[in-house]
Amino acid sequence: MRYVSYKTTSGHVTWGVEEGGTLFDLGPSGRQVADTLRDAIVGDLLSATPDYADAPSQAEEGTEFVPVVGGSPKVICIGVNYRSHKEETGRADVEFPTVFSRFSDTLWPHGADVTIPAESEKYDYEGEVALVIGKPAFKVSREDAFDHVAGYAVFNDFSARDWQRHTGQWIPGKNFPESGTFGPYYVPASDIGDIEALEITTRVNGEVRQQATLADLIFDIPAQIEYVTTFTKLEPGDIIVTGTPGGVGLFMDPPTFLQDGDLVEVEVTGLGTLKNRMVKG
Incomplete structure (x- = not known):
């Protein structure tokens, strides 16, 4: 469904x-x-x-969408969490997930134009799978983690790379308005088979830039839930955005960032295709 x-x-x-x-x-x-x-x-x-x-x-054709699950108090994102992405960044192995927060008012819908901030010259895409928490979760073991997942949706974690790298923490680069597109569909977890078999494909103007399955995650979904719920309580409706594969524009040769008019599509097996057109700020 x-x-x-x-x-x-x-x-x-x-x-x-x-x-x-x-x-x-x-x-x-x-x-x-x-x-x-x-x-x-x-x-x-x-x-x-x-x-x-x-x-x-x-x-559905011609309908104006809104963020598929809006009003979430907590949007937690996991960074550098695919092996292919870690390899392209040149980062060393880490013992714990890289975690940052996204503000809920940055969520934006499928089909809507996304404004490239005038303040950024290095605006990038990150196709991801987001999970939605279904029941209160605090100090959840990895064995029980999936019991707390209500469902999944496609996410694009648009990133102002120049602002992301101003300091060691990433919040400014991840929270410009309209930068977290989310949708078009929400699919209950019970309708998903093998979560690791889901494939993410990100295209820019039809060109495939990212492609991987969730089997490439460094910290899988149970590990993410176990870690995050150790330091914060999650409530139903909260969101974890699980990471992006290799192939982001920052690490292309040469680096290639989003431009006015670009169409960005993120497709995930069974979850649909999230589409957004870029417009110059």
Whole structure:
């Protein structure tokens, strides 16, 4: 099952089910299962598929999306977490995950233009898989980690590399407005088979730049959850963005950064394709 967050033809923000190119409204303007998809996740209302057959519907084509799971108090990102990416950076092996925070107001939807900040000359893409926490998680063992995952979605962690490298910490380079695109679909974990078999492919203007499966993760999803929940409590609706493969623009020869008009697509097996057009700030 694929869930979406979007605007109705009358302009109301809602959420629902995508099936065969049609969106069925389960939000306040439809079946009223919950006000938002995040509320449905927090309330564990998706463990059984809501009845949507007679819900108000509209065509997916031409619909304006919103971030698929919005309003999350915590967005935790894992850096340099694919072997292929570590190799291209030249970084040494590390004992613990590299963790940084992203502000929830930077989340941006599928299909929307992304503004390249006027302050950055080195704006880059990072195709990723994001997971959404489904129940309170604190000091979770890796053996129990997947019990706390509600579902998954595609993420693009756009990065201002010049600002990222101002100091040793990355927060400025990772939190410009519109820099965390998220969607188009949310897929419950129960609908995903072997998570490590999922393949990420990032394309810029149709050219494949990144391609890897989650088997290439250095710190797998259980290790990420175990580590993060040791130092902070996660609640339903919180997000962990799990890392990006090798092939980012910073490490191309020569370095190649995003330009006005570029179309960036991140496709993940079973999760759909996240598309955004770049516009000059």
